[in-house]
Structures are given as structure tokens and as C-alpha cells.
Amino acid sequence: MLRVAFVLFFLFAAGRMAVAGCPPLPDRTAEHDALFAELAASRDVHAARRVVARIWQFWTTAPDEMAQNMLDLGIQQLRYGQYDGAERTFGRLIDYCPDFAEGWNQRAFARFLAGRLQGSMEDIDEVLRREPMHFGALSGKVRILLMQGRVLAARGVLREALKIHPFLSERHLLEKPGEDI
Numbered sequence: 001m002l003r004v005a006f007v008l009f010f011l012f013a014a015g016r017m018a019v020a021g022c023p024p025l026p027d028r029t030a031e032h033d034a035l036f037a038e039l040a041a042s043r044d045v046h047a048a049r050r051v052v053a054r055i056w057q058f059w060t061t062a063p064d065e066m067a068q069n070m071l072d073l074g075i076q077q078l079r080y081g082q083y084d085g086a087e088r089t090f091g092r093l094i095d096y097c098p099d100f101a102e103g104w105n106q107r108a109f110a111r112f113l114a115g116r117l118q119g120s121m122e123d124i125d126e127v128l129r130r131e132p133m134h135f136g137a138l139s140g141k142v143r144i145l146l147m148q149g150r151v152l153a154a155r156g157v158l159r160e161a162l163k164i165h166p167f168l169s170e171r172h173l174l175e176k177p178g179e180d181i
Contacts, residue, residue, distance in 0.1 A: 022097030025063050032058065036133055039165060048167035059102045059134070067097045074106055083114035101130035105137050117144050135165040142170055 035055050042048035060075075062068035070093040077086035090107035097103060108123035121144055127137040138161035145154035154173075161168055 022067060022100065023064050025099050028058070032133075036164070042167065045167045048165070052165065056136075059105070059131070059136075062093075062100060062102070063097060067093060067100060067103070070096065071102065071106065074110070078106070078110055078113065083110050086110040087114065087116075099130060101127050101134060104130065105134060105140075108137065108140060112140055112144065117147065120144060133164050135161050135168055138164070139168060139170050142173065146173065 035051060035058060039048060039051045039055065042051055060071060062071050070089055074086045074089035074093065077083075077089060087107055087110040090103055090110060093100070093103040094107060104123045104126040108120045108127060111117075111120035111123060120140065124137045124141050124144075127134050131137070138157055142154045142158045142161065145151075145157060158168075158170060158173065162171055
């Protein structure tokens, strides 16, 4: 009961805060570029994993406490299989902070898990407009394209993703023995 009261209070507060709006996203270009340069220079999968963890931490750092609370709540809902609730929470995050790419990415993931592939693809496109280097969104796009039987399109997206993250786990999805991706 206490949890329900907290969530209701949080959602009420989020609605009131949305009137004020999300603060402008800080310029983190230097940090972003350094992380992706380090990923590109990774010599093996283990080194890449360490950098990827830092990139995910970078992506999941919201511009203010309200946005961070919504992001964290939605991720928790995903962990508990509450895909519809997570989708709604991420929708509120997007309404509040539409330029925050990770809000779109997490809603795309919630929609993917719920089987709403078209909505997931639409959100992935929004992620990539805001963060073209988002290999997580590109990976999701590859998986959806494969589920739709669009293998050639998936290969093209996978090639683009591998330029960003050469050790992406999906790199083996389209390989055939003796054939390059």
C-alpha cells in the first residue's frame, strides 16, 4: 500500500513538474566523444565491455532528479515484467523531457518486450535522431527487422552498429560460415 501511495505521489508530482519542463540537457559532448573514442580503440571484448558499461551509465544519467526518478521507476517496472506500466512511465518521461534520448530508448525496449514492434521502431527512430551512436537502439532495430524477415535491412543496420561498437553481441546474428557480415 505504501508503494502504491509513493507511486501515485510521484506521478502527481511528475505531472506538476511537467508544467515547469525539463531543464536543457547539459553539453556533454567532450565526455561522449571520449567514451566512443575509447570504445573504438578497444582491443578485445573485455576492454569494450568496460567502456560500454560507462557509456550506459552516461546514457542513463538524466538531466534532473525528476527525470532520473521516472527513468529509474520505469527500469524497475521493466525488471518486474510490468511492461505496460513501464511504457506509461517512460511516456511521462518523454513528455517531461523530450530531448532525453534514453527515455525514448527505454520506452522502445518496453514496447519491444510487450510485442509492440511498430511502436518500438518509432521510438528507436526518435532515439537515433537524438543519439545517432546509440548502439543499444541500433541493436533493437536489428532484432525487430530480423523478426519481420527483413534480413537485408537488418544487415545494413548491423553494419552501422558495428562501426560504433565493433564487439556488439549481435555481430554474430547474421554471419554465415565463411561469409563476412
